[in-house]
Amino acid sequence: MELLVPSHSALPVRAWNAVRSRGPRYAWHKALRRVLGRWPSWKRHWLYSDPRLYWTLRGGEDYFREQEGQAARTLRTEWLAQRLAAYRPACILEIGCGYGKLLRALRWRIDVPLVGLDFSTTQLEHARRFLEGLDDIEILLGCGECLPFPDGAFDMVVTSAVILHNPPKAAEHIRREVLRVARRFAAHNEETSRSYNRYGYDTAAWYRSQGIVLAESGPIPVDPDPATSQFCVAKLSP
Template identity: 75%
Template sequence: MSILPVRAWRALSARGPRYAWHKVLRRSLGRWPSWKRRLVYADPRHYWTMRGGHDYFREQEGQAARTDRIEWLADRIAAYRPASILEVGCGYGKLLRALRARLDCHLVGVDFSATQLTQARSFLGGLARVDVALASGTRLPFIDGAFDMVVTSAVILHNPPPQAEQIRREILRVARRFAAHNEETSVSYNRYGYDTAAWYRGEGLDLVECGPIPADLEPESSQFCVARLPYDLPDELSTRLG
């Protein structure tokens, strides 16, 4: 038996026919990216609900490069010493867990995938002052300026332009001081490839930092940027960030 049928059978046994069919399409359309985008990724919420769960968790946790990237991102974000953080598209909570190890502030994660959040509640279980909730980045259930910093990690890039714009606007609405983003600029079957830093510059906002992620799998197309909203940076923070 070839590998694909074995995986399909395991997927069918574990999560039913819809998930098994979704996995077959993901694995078999690699040579036809336009069809893969159309058949597999047309609806990002459906994609991540189908893909999320223990299989995705095990896949991600098994890649050392993914952990290296998260550790780097958590170090950079923690340098700003935010009083509270919202992560939009938190997945199973990998970044939130790394941030908790560095910061004592309130951490909140939202995701539109129920399967990702089920895994997050298990992965983050027992950590104090970490909350997760089901919500879309296009309509965040928070008041204006609710969080000191809002973060995304490989989230905006998965959304088509209208939704990507809504997410950016919502982030500006609920963030008080900083918006930090890890996004890819390259295009693939499931990435639209946005220059997030250029978008902030176009909005007339300052970037505290912007550059590639050294630990990323594709550093030539990765981008980490932090936009400063209209609040003054304390002198101590300016010195620490260099």
């Protein structure tokens, strides 16, 4: 259980509490994220060589509070949920569901089975709490590159800020898996900007290169940086 420490506490106090609540590895990871701020290539090398480990250390109470404290994140999630619901899918799989922010927003809008999958145990721990009491949402530990579902298992498959966190080979595996398990729609919010943990892909261009028709594609109007945001929905069958 993570300790709740006010963010204005002195650095040594926060560091000590990070060690006490989640161990030295977590505290070291957190410190590196700050210290290496100005050196993105070192940051990628030291912090992001194993995305799954990164997200396991990154997930948890701190991350949850940080994200929930950002009004822009909520605005974007609400916008996405509304767009996705407009397609009236019969069921949805979200790959990389994190702590369940989008699944929760979807549940308020559509009454269809929802499944969330993520490779981070700490994110899923929070998802279970965040989604508690909501009907028909299944949460699974798994990897986007090798989905544990048969072909065409879901009417719609969604990723939101997930493919961009994977290096090119893994990103390609995820896209192929999306196409394999989706029946009618594949929807993505995947920014094109780069950072130490973002690879930045043009997902809409990828679908076009595969000869797949897009039902829509464009920036997310409520995003703080619409120039690099991208939402697209691929239409896989009539």
